[in-house]
Amino acid sequence: MSLGLAFVAILAVALAAAWLGYARARRLRASSGSRLHSLPVYHGAHAALWAAIPALLLIAAWAPMQSRLVDQTVLSSPEGKALPAFEMQRESILSEAREIAHGDREAGFNPESTTLAPRIRAAEQRYALFGGLIAIAVALATAAFAVRRSNPQFRARTGVERWVMGLLFAASLIAILTTLGILLSLMFESLRFFRLYPVQSFLFGLEWSPQTALRADQAGSSGAFGSVPLMWGTFFIGAIIAMVVAVPLGLMSAIYLTQYAHARVRAWLKPILEILAGIPTVVYGYFAALTVAPAVRDFGLAIGVSSASSESALAAGSVMGVMIIPFVSSMSDDSIAAVPQAMRDGSLAMGATKSETIRKVLLPAALPGVMGGILLAVSRAIGETMIVVMAAGLAANLTANPFASVTTVTTQIVQLLTGDQEFDSAKTLAAFALGLALFLITLLLNLIALHIVRKYQEQYE
């Protein structure tokens, strides 16, 4: 009996408990003649929740425990004791044996794994049966407890409400815990990196050249991990070039849409603008690499920039800017719409024209919200990967020339982690340090932006 089967059984018990609770409550209402505190439906739901949740939690807790118990049993068996003592060797044999036991593979590379497989299968079956039966027993017990508790005064509704609140809380907790988990995993790998490479050199080093030597006598492998050129490239593409494109265009389109456009025009234009936000970033990547980049290079050469690269910062940044336009536009749209009509009327009644009203009253009033929107857009742009991987270069240049090639944090992470990697080299671990840095920067930007936006919203409430 597998835990999956136990899961189904628990659901069946819960269903039965729901029916029993419901039927019992109806009988109670009929026999007592008085009104119940809670509707029969709540009695049913209450019994079902009591039957399902504790048992399911038990299964969730049992599953990881089970694999450890299985390993223990197998290793203490004669076949297990015969395994080599070296940790990695033993682990690989064990994982092979597991695959054979689950039928994922016919025979192992190591002969020991084949003999271990039946042991593993037997242990797993035993423990799963044990765990499953306990869980079902718990389900039955809690269901019986819940069903028997119902009487006319029983407050099933409040009980259900409490369970629902608990579920909602758990749901929100999962997102938070995941964020925390991501942060922790990044931090541990980064710490390993910083053990190999000093933090200050990583943060302030001006040279990025992640080729580490495999042999001591290998040439051209400096192994420099100074992140400044990458940070600059990221900032240059995502926060400067992209914003130079996205902010004016997004803001102006928001002004047009909210202030000038006829309702019918708006009904057409706004969805079309939002389609931009729905284009997969990899498609933007093609567009940047195949269409915009050559055009930018030719333009650069035409105006006499001899160093114009076909992987220019300008190409990647401007396409990224276009991608961000809907984002900036909709944030600005919201901020402008949040400025009270009274403000606009006040200005118009003074004899101000529409554009004076927009420039002198609406925009200054909406500015904090717009700023918050721009910061959120920046944090999106610097975390954006596909466009820069496809269109930006790999050379870590520290240059402000938009026609030159620069590289970004995300591009380098992709470079460091694609292909076969050894997870104990500084080169691979550097990716995690970069990821951590990027995560912290975007987190900070988001916090600032949300703070600004919230403060601004309070202003008119």
Added chain:
Amino acid sequence: MDMKEKMPITPTTPVTPSAAIPAAAHREAPSFADDAEPDMTDSAPRIDVSHQPNIEEASVPDLDTGRDPKMRADEVSVFYGEKQALKDVSIKIYDDLVTAFIGPSGCGKSTFLRCLNRMNDTIPTARVTGRIALDDEDITSSSMDVVQLRARVGMVFQKPNPFPKSIFENVAYGPRIHGLATNKVELQEIVEKSLRRAGLWEEVKDRLQESGTALSGGQQQRLCIARAIAVDPEVILMDEPCSALDPIATAKIEELIHELRGRYAIAIVTHNMQQAARVSQRTAFFHLGELVEYGKTSEIFTNPRMQRTTDYITGRYG
């Protein structure tokens, strides 16, 4: 918004500059205590107008003859989409007088007020017919520049709506956009003069750079009045200027209206009949989009001609 159907009305009187009537003699603060206890035994209108500053009856022109009105509306109707909000309203508004528009909610009084500086243009579905003249110039025609119109006809709104700028910048806003000051000193003079006239100068002179939104509600409303008079308008429209204010702030605004009466033609929409009685010399009663009765305030409140007016001011509905 263009006027689709213009009423073929010719100016009835030649354009003459309106004679300014000195009003300084009547700057008597109204007494509010009188209003607290209306005579309950009287079944007739209970609004007390006895404390009205005595405008010599001779100096008040008759409603239809005498001097030229500052603004006149002829057969003005307003439609919001299909719905008619205002039906054939004709009215004259005089210099140096406060004209109050009263009536129950939704009767069209604010709609009419907003016609006088074409603020209804900002509502896409609104359509105005009829003729409205300012000094015999048709303001409803498409050739009328609303920017200039609104510089001449200022407006104060129901809820104080100072811009989220400094007090100084709030008042300087109008003079700046209309180019009324050529240098900083002139601008400062205009701001000070406007704030003085709005009775706010003493309270804010030391903190002109603070945000206008940080003032109290009543101060904000006086700031909005200062903002309106900074462009030296000829007419000031007030759309229930006290409805968001407490009684003390309301008293200050009413006092201010008395003081401003000598310089501007003032039209005020109010829900508060005591207020209409206190501040105005002319009262127009609107009901269901129609102008039911228009006349001297004292007459409207003591001796209304129409049954509907009587019912409203005695509190039978509204």
